[in-house]
Amino acid sequence: MDILPRDGDPTLGPRKRNEYCGVAGFSSSLDVSRFLYFSLRALQHRGQESAGIATYRNNTISVYKGMGLVHEVFNSSILDSLSSNVGIGHVRYSTMGGSKPENAQPIHIYTMEHEIAVAHNGEIVNVEELKNFLGSMGSAFVTKSDSEVIARLLAYEITKHGVIQGLKNTVRRLVGAFSLALLIDDRLFAIRDPLGIRPLALGKISDGYGVASESTAFHALGGEFLRDVLPGEIVEIKKDGFVTHYVFERKNKAHCMFEYVYFARADSVIDGRSVYEVRRKIGRILAREHPAKADFVIPVPDSGRAHALGYAEESGIPYAEGLMKNRYVERTFIMPSQESRVMEINMKLSPVKSVIENRSIVLVDDSIVRGNTMRKIVKMLKDAGAREVHVRIGSPPIIAPCYLGIDMKTRDQFIATGRSIEEIARIIGADSLGYISIDGLVEAIGLPGNDICLGCLTGRYPVPIKGEKIRFQSDLEEF
Numbered sequence: 407m408d409i410l411p412r413d414g415d416p417t418l419g420p421r422k423r424n425e426y427c428g429v430a431g432f433s434s435s436l437d438v439s440r441f442l443y444f445s446l447r448a449l450q451h452r453g454q455e456s457a458g459i460a461t462y463r464n465n466t467i468s469v470y471k472g473m474g475l476v477h478e479v480f481n482s483s484i485l486d487s488l489s490s491n492v493g494i495g496h497v498r499y500s501t502m503g504g505s506k507p508e509n510a511q512p513i514h515i516y517t518m519e520h521e522i523a524v525a526h527n528g529e530i531v532n533v534e535e536l537k538n539f540l541g542s543m544g545s546a547f548v549t550k551s552d553s554e555v556i557a558r559l560l561a562y563e564i565t566k567h568g569v570i571q572g573l574k575n576t577v578r579r580l581v582g583a584f585s586l587a588l589l590i591d592d593r594l595f596a597i598r599d600p601l602g603i604r605p606l607a608l609g610k611i612s613d614g615y616g617v618a619s620e621s622t623a624f625h626a627l628g629g630e631f632l633r634d635v636l637p638g639e640i641v642e643i644k645k646d647g648f649v650t651h652y653v654f655e656r657k658n659k660a661h662c663m664f665e666y667v668y669f670a671r672a673d674s675v676i677d678g679r680s681v682y683e684v685r686r687k688i689g690r691i692l693a694r695e696h697p698a699k700a701d702f703v704i705p706v707p708d709s710g711r712a713h714a715l716g717y718a719e720e721s722g723i724p725y726a727e728g729l730m731k732n733r734y735v736e737r738t739f740i741m742p743s744q745e746s747r748v749m750e751i752n753m754k755l756s757p758v759k760s761v762i763e764n765r766s767i768v769l770v771d772d773s774i775v776r777g778n779t780m781r782k783i784v785k786m787l788k789d790a791g792a793r794e795v796h797v798r799i800g801s802p803p804i805i806a807p808c809y810l811g812i813d814m815k816t817r818d819q820f821i822a823t824g825r826s827i828e829e830i831a832r833i834i835g836a837d838s839l840g841y842i843s844i845d846g847l848v849e850a851i852g853l854p855g856n857d858i859c860l861g862c863l864t865g866r867y868p869v870p871i872k873g874e875k876i877r878f879q880s881d882l883e884e885f
């Protein structure tokens with residue numbers, strides 16, 4: 407994956423830091439501030455730009471948020487000042503609204519009767535329409551974030567209809583991707599959009615329960631993952647259990663295929679599928695669809711590791727670590743010049759010559775977006791003496807933007823747009839190139855194809871988006 411680096415990943419070349427978001431929320435008879443802190447650290451791969459926590463204490467919601475990684479934003483005394491039995495947290499990369507401190511979450515607003523705090527992962531596609539409506543009702547906005555639109559819509563609806571009906575109306579009016587952790591005063595809610603685009607997991611912690619973007623957060627807390635929030639479900643989380651208030655049932659879902667291919671942590675389980683096992687299966691199918699003659703299968707660390715293992719298992723070609731990663735390199739944004747970036751590339755990844763020299767290599771990664779990273783890695787392997795480099799990719803070519811929470815917004819940024827596989831192979835310097843097919847990817851994920859979002863691979867989206875095609879016309883009628 408070449409435009410979505412994580413802290414410590416091989417951030418090669420001039421690519422943007424394009425993560426999106428992670429949310430968490432806990433209710434317990436114990437103080438939840440540390441649960442929030444450690445769950446956000448476990449979700450750090452989902453957003454590295456800002457972090458925030460909101461808790462209900464002394465009859466009001468207290469919020470602390472800032473730019474940076476979770477451990478840079480919070481310290482022990484800040485967490486002490488947030489101590490409470492109920493709260494939510496957020497890590498962010500902006501998909502809408504830009505990289506500014508005021509867009510950090512949770513977003514906190516007041517109504518006449520309530521205080522609301524919102525932590526949102528996803529992207530709302532009818533945001534302009536909702537803004538116009540709310541503006542005409544007298545709402546003013548202090549950020550450009552779609553998450554603030556959710557908060558203000560919720561404020562409007564619960565003022566008019568009460569908390570539970572207000573939540574239902576809000577879900578009904580939002581179009582797009584939203585996994586939410588919400589505080590309404592001291593009540594904690596988790597909501598997932600009816601298509602289930604982004605993941606959201608429920609779990610048990612010490613003397614309480616909670617919600618997090620990925621199941622792995624509960625493991626980090628010594629807790630237990632219980633189940634996914636259902637697509638369209640509104641759940642209230644209390645210290646002694648969950649109450650489901652409503653489930654908006656849809657005929658088809660649209661789970662983001664990229665969560666399985668790249669975004670989620672490999673140790674997470676999403677909608678009943680182990681992310682690690684999906685990636686291994688992708689590798690096995692890739693080996694069947696695009697065999698190669700080679701001495702070793704090597705991954706691009708860490709993103710291609712499970713895919714490469716699957717490829718090696720299926721092909722019988724030995725797996726080897728041909729690229730080593732230095733985990734302790736500063737993040738790209740503090741090294742702005744081209745020269746610095748080149749140095750950084752060499753600091754972040756280096757070839758293991760004994761594996762590479764005079765060998766034919768199958769190089770496996772999860773995806774190619776711009777192609778800059780892959781071109782540099784192939785060159786690195788060739789410079790280290792590789793005889794041949796056969797590149798195999800665990801997602802089909804990305805050809806269309808994402809409007810549902812991943813920062814891939816323009817068609818011209820994709821190397822695969824308007825190019826043949828042979829042309830792409832030439833640009834990245836590979837001796838051969840093979841992408842898994844869409845059918846192969848769907849088989850590896852193991853969910854029905856009609857329940858998976860493939861928008862950025864097909865240009866057909868699960869929700870109506872101006873100027874784009876919708877995947878099933880009947881879905882439009884379901885809204």
Ligand code: SF4
Pocket residue numbers: 603661662663664665807808809810811812859860861862863
């Ligand atoms: S368009 Fe692509 S990245 Fe966006 S939600 Fe759909 S599958 Fe995921």
